[in-house]
Amino acid sequence: MTSVTPTVDRASLRRAFLASLSGTSLEWYDFAAYSVAAATVFGHQFFPAGDPLVSTMAAFSTYAVGYLSRPLGGFVFGRLGDVLGRKRVLVITLLLTGIATFLIGVLPTHSAIGGTAAVLLVLLRFAQGVGIGGEWGGAVLLSSEFGDPKKRGFWASAAQVGPPAGNLLANGVLALLALLLTEEQFDSWGWRVAFLLSAVLVAFGLWIRLKLEETPVFKRIAESGERPSAPISEVFKYERRALLAAIFVRVCPDVLYALFTVFVLTYMTQELGMSRSQGLTAVMIGSAGQLVLMPAFGALSDRMNRRKLYLFATIAAAIWPFVFFPLVSGRSFGLLLVGIVIALVIHAALYGPQAALITEQFTERLRYTGSSLAYTLAGVIGGAIAPLLFTSLLAGFDSWVALALYVVVTAVVSAVGIALAREARDETQVVVS
Known part of the structure; x- marks a missing residue:
């Protein structure tokens, strides 16, 4: 039976949406800025060696550390989120990620x-990953648990807007620095500005989060005495199917995003001889569209069956690489733009409803733990290794077909x-005033 919780005012809903968005935007702002710095600066600044390639590879290894440490954050903060509450843990994760980025x-x-x-760079990167691992699950719950469960697709999409928002913000900052500074100035101190500016996002996120109350859902769990004492054990013991489902549904969107925002830049420059700036422009235009499309698809998933919408988008994701690579073989920027934008529309159709789809697999009292574990574990087997696998497949088979088939495999998963x-599940109805 559906009961009614105390009224939630729309101001709280808006603050929860912004609080969720700010944290995930910081995460992806950091990742975008770090990837550029690892490719251009960190090699000779922190890992000097006789071979520049070796230095760059060593710098990229620290990028991977940020992914590998995420599951630890999911285990630690996911558990705390179900025991201590969403708000308190999200303040900690935001501070951990923000302070590490600033340092x-x-x-x-x-x-x-x-x-x-x-050594310090690796440790700070590790700390970022731990904080991020605990951020996503709580950010999704922060926005969705203040809203009507029947509109969870829309409210939970706040955390999903973080990747395009963070990427756009980071690329905008880096483009401005490149315009204002010489190459020597950027190499000497300009790259630091991108990391120091993360303090602005942290300050905004803290201001919003500290003004929020705990979510109505967690309040009800705490008042009823149903908080779990060992949520990780309970998830693995009682909700294994939910965990597997949540992990598997994340794999294809992660790989698709890696293909069309990261690896596509390598493919178009090395295989097609096009300029990197053309690829970056196309990705930024597609990302700008996602700012609107992700909440739109989240809202659409509230009106139709969420699983069916996700399945349709997964099928589209499996088909599109077979269209995209022949489409761009003529080296036309216009066709490249169309190809990347459509790919990111498909990704938005997956990523927008994804947060709601994952969180509603778990019971309310285990939702932070289950969602965090699914997010972080799927990230390791999906997005973290995708660029490396794409590179290896292209080198081994010398054909885009191998890349497309890899996407098909992830779509099957x-x-x-x-x-x-x-x-x-049928859940408590939240009344919005």
């Missing part, structure tokens, strides 16, 4: 403190997840 901006380089600089997934 990278003031970190002495190898020339100042020797090998200690590289996500389709299995959709089959395992349950429909949304």
Whole structure:
């Protein structure tokens, strides 16, 4: 039976939406800024060696650390979120990620403190990953648990807007720095500005989150005495199907995003001989569209069966690479733009409803833990290794067909997840004033 919780005012809903958006935007702002710095600066600044390629590869290894440490954050903060509450844990994760990012901006380089600089960079990157691992699950719940469960697709999409928002913001900052500074100035100190500016996002996120009350759902759980004492054990013992479903549905969208925002830049420059700026422009235009499309698809999933919408988008994701690669073979920027924009529309159709689809697999009292574990574990087997696998497949088969087939395999995995997934449970109705 559906009961009614105390009224939630629309101001609280808007604050919860912004609080969720700010945290995930910081995450992806950091990742975008870090990827550029790892490719251009960190190699010789923190890992100097005789071979520039070796230095760059060492710098990229710290990028991977940010993914590999995410599951630890999911385990630690997911558990705390179900025991202590959503708001309190999200303040901690935001501070952890933000402080680590800011400290990278003031970190002495190898020339100042020797090998200690590289060690500190890896430790700060590890801390970022831990904070991010606990951020997503709570950010989704923060916005969705203040809203009507019947509109969860829309409210939960706040956390999903973070990737395009963060990428656009980071690329905008880096483009402005490139315009204002010489190459020597950027290499010397300009790159630090991008990391130091993360403090603005942290301050805004803290201001919003500290003004919020705990979510109505967690309040009800706490008042009823149903808070779990060992949520991780309970998820693995009682909600294994939900966890597998939530992990599997994330794999294809992560790989699709890696293909059309990261690896596509390598493919178009090395295989097609096009300029990197053309690819970046296309990705930024597609990302700008996602700012609107993700909440729109989230809202659409509230009006139709969420699993069916996700399945249709998964099928589209499996088909589109077979259209995209022949489409761009003529090296036309216009066709490249169309191809990337459509790919990111498909991704938005998956990523927008994804937060709601994942969180509603778990019971309310285990939702932070289950969602965090699914997000972080899927990230390791999906997005973290996708660029490396795409590179290896292209080198090994010298054909885009191998890349497209890899996407098909991930689509099958996500389709299995959709089959395992349950429909949304009947939950407490939140009244909005």
